[in-house]
Amino acid sequence: MTATGPTRTSRRGRPGYDLESLLGVAVALFNERGYDGTSMEDLARRLGITKSAIYHHVSGKQELLRLAVDHALDGLFTVADEAGKLDGRAVDRLEYLVRGSVRVLVERLPFVTLLLRVRGNTEVERAALARRRRFDRIVADLVAEAERDGDIRPDVDPALTARLVFGMVNSLVEWYQPRGSDTPIVDAVAKIAFDGIRDNPTR
Amino acid sequence: MTATGPTRTSRRGRPGYDLESLLGVAVALFNERGYDGTSMEDLARRLGITKSAIYHHVSGKQELLRLAVDHALDGLFTVADEAGKLDGRAVDRLEYLVRGSVRVLVERLPFVTLLLRVRGNTEVERAALARRRRFDRIVADLVAEAERDGDIRPDVDPALTARLVFGMVNSLVEWYQPRGSDTPIVDAVAKIAFDGIRDNPTR
Numbered sequence: 046m047t048a049t050g051p052t053r054t055s056r057r058g059r060p061g062y063d064l065e066s067l068l069g070v071a072v073a074l075f076n077e078r079g080y081d082g083t084s085m086e087d088l089a090r091r092l093g094i095t096k097s098a099i100y101h102h103v104s105g106k107q108e109l110l111r112l113a114v115d116h117a118l119d120g121l122f123t124v125a126d127e128a129g130k131l132d133g134r135a136v137d138r139l140e141y142l143v144r145g146s147v148r149v150l151v152e153r154l155p156f157v158t159l160l161l162r163v164r165g166n167t168e169v170e171r172a173a174l175a176r177r178r179r180f181d182r183i184v185a186d187l188v189a190e191a192e193r194d195g196d197i198r199p200d201v202d203p204a205l206t207a208r209l210v211f212g213m214v215n216s217l218v219e220w221y222q223p224r225g226s227d228t229p230i231v232d233a234v235a236k237i238a239f240d241g242i243r244d245n246p247t248r
Numbered sequence: 249m250t251a252t253g254p255t256r257t258s259r260r261g262r263p264g265y266d267l268e269s270l271l272g273v274a275v276a277l278f279n280e281r282g283y284d285g286t287s288m289e290d291l292a293r294r295l296g297i298t299k300s301a302i303y304h305h306v307s308g309k310q311e312l313l314r315l316a317v318d319h320a321l322d323g324l325f326t327v328a329d330e331a332g333k334l335d336g337r338a339v340d341r342l343e344y345l346v347r348g349s350v351r352v353l354v355e356r357l358p359f360v361t362l363l364l365r366v367r368g369n370t371e372v373e374r375a376a377l378a379r380r381r382r383f384d385r386i387v388a389d390l391v392a393e394a395e396r397d398g399d400i401r402p403d404v405d406p407a408l409t410a411r412l413v414f415g416m417v418n419s420l421v422e423w424y425q426p427r428g429s430d431t432p433i434v435d436a437v438a439k440i441a442f443d444g445i446r447d448n449p450t451r
Contacts, residue, residue, distance in 0.1 A: 079282065136446070161422075188445075198447045201436045209440050212419020213412050219364075220411055233404045237412050241444035242391075243339070244401045 061094060064102045068116075071109045072155045080110060080159070081166070107169050114163060114173040117156040118180070120149035125183050136196035139187045140235060143210060147234045150217050151227040158218040184211060210238045264297060267305050271319075274312045275358045283313060283362070284369065310372050317366060317376040320359040321383070323352035328386050339399035342390045343438060346413060350437045353420050354430040361421040387414060413441045 062070075074083050074091055085106055089096045103109055124145030128138045150157045160177070163170045188210075189203040197206065214234060221230065265273075277286050277294055288309055292299045306312055327348030331341045353360045363380070366373045391413075392406040400409065417437060424433065 082285070192447075196447055197445050198439065198443075201439060201445070202432075205433070205436050206440065206445050208423055209416050209419070209437060210445060212422070213416035215422075216412070216415025216419055219415070219418075229405075230408075233408050234412060236401065236404060237409065237441075237444065239444045239446045240401075240448075241440065241442045242400050242404070242409050242413060243442045244395075244399055245443075245448075 062092060062098075062102070064112075067092065067099065067102055068109060068112055069155070072113045072159055075110070075113070076155055076158050076162075080106075080162075107167060110159075110167075111169045111172075113156050114160045114169070117149070117153050117160040118173065118176045120153050120156075121146055121180055122176075124149060125180060128187070129183075134196060135187055135190035135194055139184075139191050139197075140239060142184065142187065143214065143238055144231050144235050146211070146214055147217065147231045148227055150214065151221065151223055151230060154218060154221065154223060157215075161215055161218055181207065181211070213238060265295060265301075265305070267315075270295065270302065270305055271312060271315055272358070275316045275362055278313070278316070279358055279361050279365075283309075283365075310370060313362075313370075314372045314375075316359050317363045317372070320352070320356050320363040321376065321379045323356050323359075324349060324383055325379075327352060328383060331390070332386075337399060338390055338394035338397055342387075342394050342400075343442060345387065345390065346417065346441055347434050347438050349414070349417050350420065350434045351430055353417065354424065354426055354433060357421060357424065357426060360418075364418055364421055384410065384414070416441060 070092055071083075071088055074088055078087070083106070085096050085099060088106075088109075089099055092099070103112070124142060127145065128142040131138050131141060160173060163173050163177075165171050165174050185204045185207040188197055188207045191197040192199055192203050192206075197203070201209075217230070217234075273295055274286075274291055277291055281290070286309070288299050288302060291309075291312075292302055295302070306315070327345060330348065331345040334341050334344060363376060366376050366380075368374050368377050388407045388410040391400055391410045394400040395402055395406050395409075400406070404412075420433070420437075
């Protein structure tokens with residue numbers, strides 16, 4: 046069970062919930078009340094099943110959190126790996142990474158929301174924060190490379206540029222309501238991040 | 249006391265804390281443990297004084313929250329008022345508002361951090377959310393006006409543009425460490441928001 050991730054279902058003859066749908070409810074509840082503020086008792090009540098029925102699927106709250114944040118992080122690292130394998134200029138790999146990250150955020154919104162609220166109080170949270178830092182480093186390195194290529198403005202520190210762009214990307218968890226295609230939001234973020242909001246007749 | 253705000257001190261012969269320094273400690277604790285997760289008992293312990301000594305300054309936890317979020321909001325609305333009174337194009341008023349908002353965030357970082365975490369469970373929180381919405385409306389209206397002037401790109405919905413720019417601004421509470429002058433961060437946000445991260449030889 047531990048290594049299966051949230052898309053693999055598990056039944057063992059229990060009706061009602063597979064691991065994926067159980068995880069979806071757990072993530073919604075964690076986002077609503079905070080991870081620390083949610084007990085397995087609360088989760089059982091929300092699901093309308095007993096705690097022992099939950100323990101048929103997972104070892105406990107920490108495993109639910111780990112599966113949830115890994116679902117968000119796996120999505121982001123898949124995009125980073127794809128970007129790293131592209132031919133061409135660093136600025137184009139960066140744009141691929143920004144667009145792909147927005148898509149992951151939108152498609153896995155509750156999971157990324159939970160990830161971004163993790164503060165590092167448990168082993169699982171500290172591991173998630175360490176993976177986030179590795180991702181941030183990939184972004185910062187790509188910005189720095191694109192700046193050396195002369196494709197990214199040299200008058201802002203690359204690490205700061207990376208943080209501000211992903212600050213904009215991550216802000217989606219605060220207000221974005223998924224509906225229909227994710228193309229408009231992906232395009233909007235990429236346009237504003239790369240070329241700004243000013244209407245530029247030379248563009 | 250109620251109307252004084254956090255910069256006015258109040259002593260009444262009590263040594264150790266005036267209202268401003270008490271509020272600073274309360275805000276730090278709210279940000280650390282969450283407003284709901286912090287009791288007046290916790291606050292008294294952190295301050296090293298009795299609960300009744302706190303009640304010499306404020307009527308309770310709600311008043312501390314109100315003073316704190318109003319300190320953040322008053323800063324933002326002052327900038328919005330100043331921007332509104334400027335002569336000139338909407339895009340320039342918008343840039344004034346973005347720059348001023350970053351300055352307020354940096355100068356009142358713990359207060360704005362608390363404001364951005366408010367979820368609306370109490371009267372004070374609902375009032376703060378209502379003021380935030382009024383501020384967001386001012387920003388969105390200014391973006392729409394600048395777009396009608398032909399100064400802001402017309403290919404992104406003005407409300408979305410406003411949200412993304414302030415998503416970038418607000419992300420500062422997650423990672424910005426104030427040190428020295430706030431000019432570099434103000435400039436970086438304004439440059440990236442208005443002209444993007446791409447190095448543009450025609451800029």
